[in-house]
Structure formats: C-alpha cells, structure tokens
Amino acid sequence: MEEVTKVDQKKPHVVFIPLPVQSHIKCMLKLARLVHHKGLHVTFINTQSNQKRLIKSGGTSWLENAPGFQFLTVPDGLISTSHSDDEPMQTMEQVSSYLAINFLDSFLDLVPRLDTPVTCIVSDGFMTFTKTPDAAAKLGVPIILFWTFAACGFLGFYQAKVLMERGIVPLKDESYLTNGYLDTFVDIPGMKGIRLKDLPEHILGVGPKAHALKFMLETSMQADKASHMIFHTFNGLESSLIKVLKSMFPKIYTIGPLQLLLNQIIEKESKNFNCSGYSLWKEEPECLQWLHSKEPNSVVYVNFGNLAMLSLQDLVEFGWGLVNSNHYFLWIIRENLIDGKPAVLPPELKEVIKRRGFIASWCSQEEVLNHPSVGGFLTHGGWGSVIESLSAGVPMICCPFSGDQQTNCAQMCKEWETAMETGRNVKSNEVEKLVRELMVGLEGVRLRKKAMEWKKMAEMSTGPNGSSSLDIEELVTEIRMLSRN
Template sequence: FNHRRFLKSLGPDFLDGLPDFRFETIPDGLPESDKDATQDPTLLCESFRNFLIFFKQSSCRITFQQILAPFLELLVKLNETASSVPPVTCIVSDGFLSMFTITAAEELGIPVTLFYTVAASSFMGFKQYRTLMEKDLSHSKLFEKRVFGQGHDDVLFNFCMEATDKVDKASAVVFLTFDALEKDGMDALSSMLIPSLYTIGPIQLLLNQIPEDSLSPIGYSLWKEETECLQWLNSKAPNSVVYVNFGSVAVMRPQHLVEFGWGLANSKFHFFWVIRPDLVIGESAYLPPEFVAETKERGLIASWCPQEEVLNHPSVGGFLTHSGWNSTMESLTAEVPMLCWPFYADQQTNCYYTCNEWSSGMQIDNDVKRDGVEMLVRELMEGEKGKKMKKKAKEWKKLAETATDPHGSSSINLDNLVDQVLLRKD
C-alpha cells in the first residue's frame, strides 16, 4: 500500500539515478483498498496482531505466509551469492513490526535494530502497561487520559503494547527524540532494557547538516504536496496564520469538520488548512457555502503541503494538530506553539506532554465545539498563554539545534549507532 502511495505522490521515476538504492515490497495481508484512501491503521495492526497470535499457537499458516515468509524470502534472495548486492548483515526495522522482523533476524542469525518513531514517553507507557494491569491500576482514568486515551481492549493500543514485548532481543533500540526533551524517560528506559538505546532526533535537523547531494530531492510524503501555499503565506504578516493539519492517517466526523471550520472563521485570524480527500469518515469533506464566503479573504485550503517549510515560514504563528509525533517534533523545532486534538495510539501521550511537561500547547476538548476552538485560537495567537508557549517552544528549538549540531548528542548517537551496531563486525 505505502509503496503505491509513494509512486502516486512522488512519481514512478523518483528513484532514478540512485542505483545503490533498492525498493522492495512485501504483502501486508490486507485486501486492495481505494488508491485515494488512507490505509485503516486498525485493520493493519489487527493483521499483524493476528500473525503474532497465530504464529505463537502454530494454528494458522495463512497470515504467516502473508507476512513473515515473504520477508524471509527477500532476505534469502539478497544473501544469495549470485545476487548483485552485498549480503544483509543487519536489519533496521520499524519497532512496531518487531513481532516478525526479530523472528526473521533470529532465523538468519543477524542483528536487528528497532527504530521507534514514537516518543520515549509513549514507548514507556506501552512497555509498563502490563505491570499496571497486574497491580490493578490499568483502569485509572488519569492513566488512560494521560497515556493512551482508549481502553485496554482497543486494537491499536494492544498492538502498540505487544510491539514492545520482544524489544530485549534487539541489538539496539533507536528513538526519534533528543536527550534534553525526554531525559527522564530515556534514563528510565536505560535502566529497564537490555539493548543499547540511541536518540537521533529531530531527524530533519540532522538531515539539514548534510551537504547537498543526490539524495536531497527525494521526498517521503504519502500525499502529493501542493507548494502554492508558500506563495500565499509570503503575503501574510509574521505570526499571523494558524496552520491546521490532522496528519496523513487520522479521520474525523463531518460535524467535527464543521465545528473546526466555524471556530477558525469566528476567530478572525488567517488560516491555512490541509484537508485530505479522505479526512472525513465515509464521505467527502464538505464545508458549508456560508463558511467559504466568510473566509475567502482569510483562509486557504489545500489537500497536502510541505509541512516542514510551512511550519518554518515566518507568517505561521500557531499549529492546530492531531499530536502525531512527527508533527509535534516539527512544531517544537520550528518554535511554533500548538493546539492539540489527539485521536489514538500515542497521540494522547504526545498531547499530554506537549501541554503539561513541555508547556508548548493547549488541548481542545474531544467533543469539539466552535466556541472552544475560537477561544483557544485567540489565546494561541494573541493571548498571554500563547506568548508563554511561543517562548517555551523557542527554548526547545534551541535545544534541538544543539542536539543535532556536529558535536551534539543526537549527532554523536547516530555515529555510534552506525559504528557500534550497523557496521559492527563480530
């Protein structure tokens, strides 16, 4: 699915001129879906969870064949002596695919590095949940609100929890964060886990340290970016625009879309709103004509955008976000304060830390109403709390830049990861 989306957003020739880069795919075990729709994360997680359950019970071979077997076949093919590429000496796996990538690494006798693209604090929550269940604390309303936002029977939650089960079998674990942001969490994880831990974020700032080369033009967006928005932002005053984007996967109900729309309209601030074609559950995103007429001089709507450039544009003064971890990191490193409306998985945790630990955001009520949106947008853009959040976000940006300079913690960690794990010769 993701491979098809990359081809659609970047074009079929986006890897031309890069002979050393090879893109292979394996099936995800799911039926064909609408090419313009986002893959349902719950179904995808359920597919992988079924593999884990069935593999443990040795009672179903279909899911096994759909996921692990093709991956093993790919690794074996790459290792064949007749192959035109060097043998596989290490697997770098998304941490949430560890249930089958660790199994594959064990079968081939090679190390595996798990790369978790969530906050260390979220990982800690998933890792500790069983302990809380044993102590009968898992139904605490504070805990569920702070860490997960959904019950213990939620498919996504259980998938995330189970994805931490085999972490001690990895050679290394990598987090997309930086030491100054999550020092307490990383210290706690270091005392709990066997593998070496590496923080290498914010990764975009690390990439910015690399001189221009042939890899620079390659994008990684699942949606085709519309860059015309940058010209529109150029015409706006500094810190005058609210940027709104709920990520590449999350979906909402039609009434929530309308409430957000009127909240933005009634705030009287300029806004740039990314509305994906599949943002609304089961139907096209529709905003009433009255809203369009009211905001035609103050608002711009696009289906996708180059988010890093938008957040770093001087006209953007605030970010209304779903609290995905990439969006959270990009906003902090652009010194842009946030309004948070989290959906699922780790987003509740990101929202909690953004608002309460990092003092760079405010949360919108789950049952969103236009008056609440209007009030918080005004506070974000011109209120005293908004000014304090802007100041705090500026401090986090400076710390992120320090972590990713040539002698910073994230730069050193990345070098050590390559030398000590990826290129290690035992």
Template sequence: MLTNGHLERTVIDWIPGMPPIKLGDMSSFVRTTDPDDFGLRFNEEEANNCTKANALILNTFDELEADVLAALRAEYARIYTIGPLGTLLNHAADAIGGGLSLWKQDTECLAWLDTQQPRSAVYVNFGSLTVMTPERLAEFAWGIAATGCPFLFVVRENLVPGGPAALPPEFVVETDGRRCLATWCSQEQVLRHPAVGCFLTHSGWNSKCESVASGVPMVCWPVFADQYINRKYACESWDVGLRLDEEVRREQVTAQVKQVMESEEMRQDAARWKAKAEQAARLGGSSYKNLQSMVEVIRSFASDSKKAEA
C-alpha cells in the first residue's frame, strides 16, 4: 500500500522532458502496487502501441509543453500538436452547430453570467466522469458559498447519488440570488465569458486546455489518471493554479478560491498563456500549421491508396 507520506517523499527525476515529480503527482494508473492492475496494463499497452504509429496527434501546443514535446520528438518521427483543439475548431463547430460536447447543455447559465460583473464569478465543474459522496459535495458547496462570490455550479445527475437534489437545502436557500446551478453547460463558452474569474476543476486535460486558452486561473482537485500531473503543471509550471488536498475541507476550498480570485499576478500569468494559445491556433501559428501538415499527409495516403487500386 502506498501511503501519503511515501507519495510525497518519493521523487522521480529520470523521465525525459519532465521536471522532477513526486510520485503523488504521477498518474494514478501507475501508482498501483498490483502488477496486474487493469489501468496499469492498459496504459502500458497503449504506450507500446504509440511506438508502432506513423504519427501522434496531440491536443496541446508547442509552448505549453516544450520540454516534453522535445523529448517525444526525439523518439517519434511525426508529432502533430494541434491544440488547444477547441480554439482551433471553434469556427468549424459553429458552422455545424452545437459545439464539441456530446452532453445536453444548459444555455441558461450563459444568460445568468451576463448579469454578473467582470471576473466576479466562480465556475465549478468536475467533468463527465468524477463521482463523489453527498458529504464531499457538501464540503465543496459550503466552501464555495463562504467565498461570497457569485458562482456557477455544475452538478451532473450522476455526480453524486441524487444529483443536484443532494445539495444541502440550507445551502440552496442561503445562496439564492448569487448562484446558478446546472447539470451541464457549454464549458468553452462559460470559460470565455468575461464574468468568470476562477475555475474549480477536476484537472482533466480538456478542461485544463480550455481554461488555459480562456485565460482563467484554476483551483485544482484531481481524482484519477493524468489529472494529478495536469495539476502539477498548472500549479507549478504554468503558475495558473492552486491545489486542494484530496480530503476536501470547506475552509481550504474557500481560502484557495479567494486567493485565485484576488491574485492579480495569477491573472496576468493566465492572460499570457491565453495569448500564447491564441497565437498557436491562429492562421500561421504552430498548431494551425501542424493541422495543415496533418491534413496534407492524410490526403497523400488517400491519393496513394487510389493509385494502388488503379
């Protein structure tokens, strides 16, 4: 069994392209002591499959992970960084309607955000897979309420037994008039809304990319998989996030959210990353060029296939 002390004390400093990292910040899939663990074996298999691929397509951009990408490019002939993917594909998504999410979305929250002051609101969303107990949800709820900030709280129907109805009735009454509850939303639109000043997130990669691309600093509470590494980069490499302990305490939730909301330095760092993300995704940027190159290669494959059939 891996104790919290062991996870914090053990430092891994031999991964190419990565800074020294505590075991506790590694993917939960590789922290198991069971050699037959499904997650560990699955990740091992997928990593080995990558070595057989003609190319790797990654939802990131060059400046965001320069050292890691340099190490990967030393091993793989073709790597296409085409992120932030949402930024790059926004126009196409608008053309077909509905955006990239497959979930039913609540658009009323955008109208609610329109009534809030710039950078005044906290956005809370734990992604599409996270689940928690009603007790933990209550700690988050009261912690957010104590900040005094207006907030948009996404509570999926399957986030907790009972869905949004599991929120403490006293919390619902006390925060009336300064909160919006939704079961899902268009996250990119929410993060790009000028009223949003902080994102309380599970630290999934898509959420991290969307937050960086929108210039919104974060409070990070990872649950499993790569979310721990994503948190480390957000908080220590990009300087756009603060950590929450695994055991949720309402007092810490309040303190970390307020610190993010009040930090001009963190807001400036987030704005710089937003500018870099936009530069990568716009016409002539690195991600834009990589997408063009990838399409050209795919077209060449199709052309070669037709010639072979002729």
C-alpha cells in the first residue's frame, strides 16, 4: 500500500488527474510542482503502470525534497506479460476503455486515504471521459480543466462541436478525404487560413477514427460547463486566440512555457527544478555527451514524440534523407516506433548513419533543444515539442501525424513563421532538401531569427510581471480562496 504523506490541514489541497500519456503527464507534473512550490498540497493521480514506469526511469527522485507532494495510483487493467519487471504492453485504446468504466470508483476509493480535504481537482481536459467532473461533484469541490496544449490546438478540437452545428461534419463518406474537400477553409475566429485538413482528423467522422467524433463532441460540451480552464501557452504567442477564448469561457489562465516558470525558481532560490524527472522512459545521457563534441548549430534533432507510429518504409525514407543531407543528426527511435514494434534498420543504412548520426531510444528533450550544438528540430508537431522548441529558439521541420499536430503545424508555418512542413507521404529527397534548407539555407536563417524572437517573448511572459507569471499567481490565489469557502 502506498504511503500517504502527513500534511498541514490548513493548506489548500489540489488533486491532479492527467491523461495517462507521457506528454500530458510531463506537462501536468510541471504545473503540479509549480503550485506545490507556491505552498499548496498536491496529490498526483497516475495509473499503476505509468507510476511504475516513472519510478523505474528515475522520474520521482526529486520527491525527497517535496514534503506535501504525493503520488497515488489507480488500476489501468494492464497486466505484465511475465513475472519480471517488464512493462506491460499497452495501447491508449486499452487504457481508455478500462478507465472509462473503472476510473471514477477507483478514484473515490482513494479519497478516504487522504489526510486533508480536497480543495479542487485539476483534470486534464481530455480526462472528462473518465467522469472527473462527477468525481468533483461527489466531493463537492470545483474542477479546473487543464489543456496541455495551445489555444489553437484546443480550438481545433473544439470545432467538432462548431462544425457539427453547422452541418459540416461528419463528412458524407470517405471519398471526401481524398477529393479535395479537406482544402475547404474553415472560419475560426482569431485564426487565418485554416482548412479542414489542418484540424484533427478525429472530428471528421469518417475513416478509421470516425468513432472519435462522439468523444470530441462530449469533450467540447464538458469544456462549455467549466468555470476555470488552463492552457499551456503564452499571451505573446497567441494573443488573438486567447482573446477569443476569454470571450467564450468564464475564466482562462495561460501559464506557459512551464519549464521557464520553473526556471524562475532556480534563479531566485537555487532549487533543483531541472528539465528531467518527468519521463516514463529512461533518458540516455549519451545523447548530450555526443552533442558536446559538435559545433554550434550543426545538429538536427529528430523526435516524433511518444505516440506517433511509423511504417518501416517511412523510417527508411527519413533515414536516407537525413544521411544524404550531410548534416549531423541526433535521432530518437522509440522501441515501439515502428507500428508498435522495435525498429530494425537495413544494414546498409545503419552503417552510413554511424558517420554523422547518433541514435537513442529516449532523451531529456529540453536539455537537447537547449544545447548549443542543436540548430534544428524535425518533429511531429506535438504541442509539448513545439513549445519546448520555441522556448529554446530552435526552428523546426514539421511532419504532423494526428490530433492537434496538424493545427500546430499550420500555425508554426504560417502564423509564427518558425517551421517548414514535410508531406505525410515521406520521401527521402524531400527530407534531405528541407534539412539542408533549415540548417544552411536562407529560409532557415529567417526561421531561426523568428524562433529566437519567440524565445525572448516566452522569457518575458514567464519573467517578473509577465502574463504567465501573473496568471499562475492568480490561479494559486483562486485556489486559496476556494479552500476558505
């Protein structure tokens, strides 16, 4: 049985409930550590499998210096395939199906073990499918929805409700996916030039992910009921969209980039809030050692996140494109990247990669992006990766796979001018051309300049009297007021 920390009964007590995915856990854990530092008691709810992985990777080592911060777990229905410490094989679909039925009861079973009353719940906006609003109602406490992505990403998902009301989705049939209809422009206040193809494929209502439209609708309707919502973005980056959100919802907080807010604590109090300690995978320090041997801005960092799946053919096309670009590259190839299985590169490609490439299974991404040797980032365009790259002033090549990545990519390329896009049908010659342009071309120079401008704006937002700094203070004040009611 997990040990429950003895806490000050007078402190506000916030329960965090993340979506059980690496990027969402990382983002919410940073927010949890931030509000804990500001004097609130925190209980962080992980699934049993993810908590086991977090501990195994060293992601909880900082807890020794964090009294009043505890992890508790709920079952996720996953069973290890052996009696060893091997991680159970899991898919998001498996976990989601189990949690949709079992999370509420499992969570409420934990409540009597808490030593202090719950002040409020901070739930991932996508976790409402597990009835987190019902949990808050049963406890008689408010719920705050935390969207771990950008304002543009949220509004992309929110279009499921808007477009259905307009009769635009679901599409009539799958032919609309290929007949050019997806090039139709969509009117979204605060966003210019957004097409149907730039929105999450989940909202289209046809094809392999047709079932997800219902989920998107329900999630949007839960957002309509929320009294408080948090976004991991900053005003300077998305000012027009934040104005739109504030006109739509009662109370909005923008609190990004979170790592830069944590860095403020380092500067003021010399606390150890480093970039690592949030990963479900073991981070390989050899990546940084390899980068130390390279010239400034000479390395392309390549990582497609924690969920994207590639075919072996796509992997090979990326590989030859990177090799033929004649630039150094650090390539993260997860053990389940190729259709959920380990990648086996062709021997001839593996051999030539040794000349200019370094392959690892995982790394401390923020440390890599902030390394002076890194001059560009080939990314899937997940929001965690994008905001970390902007925080480091690193320009990008974006290859979106699903979800908010298409919307992020459209904004990165057109609005923020920090990225170039590669088509989803990956060809080595296109990858080669884009990498060369990013690293030494005139377009790369322009994108790098813009990325540095966004970096400075992110630092201003998280500095003294910056919009994100003020919003986190306002959020904590609001939670303190809730504890007095």
